Amino acid sequence: MKILILNGSPHRSGCTMSLIDSFVKGAREAGHAIERYDCAMLKIHGCTACEHCGNGLHPCVFNDDMTEILQHLQTCDMVVFATPVYYYGPTAQIKAALDRFYSIDNWLREHPKKAALLTVAGDADEKVFAGVLGTYEGNLQYLHWQDCGRITAAGCLTVEDLRKTSYQEDAYQLGRQL
Numbered sequence: 001m002k003i004l005i006l007n008g009s010p011h012r013s014g015c016t017m018s019l020i021d022s023f024v025k026g027a028r029e030a031g032h033a034i035e036r037y038d039c040a041m042l043k044i045h046g047c048t049a050c051e052h053c054g055n056g057l058h059p060c061v062f063n064d065d066m067t068e069i070l071q072h073l074q075t076c077d078m079v080v081f082a083t084p085v086y087y088y089g090p091t092a093q094i095k096a097a098l099d100r101f102y103s104i105d106n107w108l109r110e111h112p113k114k115a116a117l118l119t120v121a122g123d124a125d126e127k128v129f130a131g132v133l134g135t136y137e138g139n140l141q142y143l144h145w146q147d148c149g150r151i152t153a154a155g156c157l158t159v160e161d162l163r164k165t166s167y168q169e170d171a172y173q174l175g176r177q178l
């Protein structure tokens with residue numbers, strides 16, 4: 001499979017990146033190809049609802065880094081959404097990329113894909129993931145995509161916290177068992 005990873009963390013060696021690295025290790029061992037985009041390090045303009053795209057009739061008016069991501073989105077078999085929890089939701093950087101799915105919305109809904117979620121939060125209470133899970137689950141239902149698994153790494157404010165847990169191993173196994 002070709003797997004597209006959208007990373008919403010601006011932290012180059014943080015918890016989200018560690019989960020991604022573990023997932024990628026497992027997925028590569030299982031023979032999958034990976035394309036990873038670090039949304040926070042890219043130029044991705046927010047959707048302005050100009051409706052020029054007509055949900056797929058015309059290219060988005062913003063010809064930025066999302067143009068390349070949209071191309072991979074159309075050729076990949078699976079999308080992995082990876083984000084820390086910021087104020088009870090996904091980061092603005094990954095949400096900006098997600099909102100730009102709008103320019104190929106009709107196409108995406110007619111081409112089912114697999115998906116997975118890697119998310120991390122400082123709070124140890126799993127309820128902290130409600131916003132991220134709501135976004136993920138709502139979109140899978142809307143797009144008709146299939147969930148292949150989620151890692152919700154609670155209580156991980158730092159990578160030191162993460163290393164004391166099994167979440168990296170869980171992410172590795174998720175990739176390995178696809």
Ligand SMILES: Cc1cc2nc3c(=O)[nH]c(=O)nc-3n(C[C@H](O)[C@H](O)[C@H](O)COP(=O)(O)O)c2cc1C
Pocket residue numbers: 009010011013014015016017084085086087088089120121122123124128156157158159
């Ligand atoms: C702007 C910001 C908002 C955050 N909001 C929350 C939050 O609402 N709940 C929570 O548990 N942790 C919150 N955190 C903590 C991060 O989710 C946590 O530190 C995570 O490990 C960061 O992932 P990273 O290492 O990939 O950057 C926040 C961190 C930042 C910088």
